[in-house]
Amino acid sequence: MKKRWLLWLVPVYLVGLVVFAPAQLLTWFVPAQAGVELSAVQGSLWQGQANVSYQTPRQQLQFQQVGWNLTPSALLTGKVVLALEIPAVNTVSGNADVELSFAGALRVNGQFGGNLQQTISEYNIPALLTTDGRWDLALDNYELADVANGRWCDALDADVTSRSTAVRIQREWIKLGDFVTQLSCSTNSEIIARMSPNNRLGLEFTTTLAGTQQQPQVRIQGQLRPTTQTPRQVADVLIFLGEPNANGAYPFNFTL
Incomplete structure (x- = not known):
């Protein structure tokens, strides 16, 4: 028993x-x-x-x-x-x-977000002006074949949206609206972030996160072309970027 x-x-x-x-x-x-x-x-x-x-x-x-x-x-x-x-x-x-x-293969999808200025300050993100608003990341798919190989991605489909974005110029908050950035993965396992110019600033850019996770390389290339919707206070500040090109745009190209 x-x-x-x-x-x-x-x-x-x-x-x-x-x-x-x-x-x-x-x-x-x-x-x-x-x-x-x-x-x-x-x-x-x-x-x-x-x-x-x-x-x-x-x-x-x-x-x-x-x-x-x-x-x-x-x-x-x-x-x-x-x-x-x-x-x-x-x-x-x-x-x-x-x-x-x-x-070691990784796959992630999810939704993330936070306050724009708090995130910029916490993670030491370069910003020319004090910025406020909310950002949201819709991560539909992120894949990495091996988390140990140091690559950035093998697949990526995501959007980052900055909502109710505003910048402070001489103690005045200037509303700029929403900005959308699309994230993808290149054939070289680079993370590519692209913004189209359909926003109040006429801002467009391509940011490439290359190298490895141990030695990242960030390249940013784009331009800011003011439109009739660009707030006057912001347009006046653009003179500090130099002279516009023949198309009235202020191009930029730098590495972090």
């Missing part, structure tokens, strides 16, 4: 270990090359939250109280499938579905 009970208790015990596995076990599935560190980990392997630190070549990005739900059945196929939620206590917030294979 005792042996029968033992036969039942063993599988129950094993199931209990899996169901109540501590959240710290999630660190086993994060490749060391990914540059991701977890702290203040709470909950279980399947559902929990943690503070996440991601190291880039220029700075360390911090995200607080990131929550996750892990799909158990995906582990049987050699993948970690997570539903992530980044709460509004962070500069960048949103949610994403993440799929990471044990071989």
Whole structure:
């Protein structure tokens, strides 16, 4: 009789270990090359939250109280499938579905956003004028064949929208409206960001994020061609960019 009970208790015990596995076990599935560190980990392997630190070549990005739900059945196929939620206590917030294979292949889609000026300040993004508004990233698809190879992307389909954008000139806020930037991945695994000139500033550019994640190279090329919708205060500031070309545009081309 005792042996029968033992036969039942063993599988129950094993199931209990899996169901109540501590959240710290999630660190086993994060490749060391990914540059991701977890702290203040709470909950279980399947559902929990943690503070996440991601190291880039220029700075360390911090995200607080990131929550996750892990799909158990995906582990049987050699993948970690997570539903992530980044709460509004962070500069960048949103949610994403993440799929990471044990071989290092990564796939992400999600929605992110934040305050424009706060993001510029937090991540030291170059900006000529104090800017306000909200930005939103619609990430339809991002793929990386191997997170350890240092490449930027193997597939990318996303849009970044700056909404209700405004700049401050001599203590006055000037409304500029919305700006849309399309993100894609080149055949050379470069991230390409393009903005068409259908905005109040006539601003268009192509930004190329090349090199590797360890040694990034950023090239920006474009022009600003004022239109009848360009606020006068902004048009007056453009004289500091130099003389316009024959088409009335102010071209720019630089590397970060």
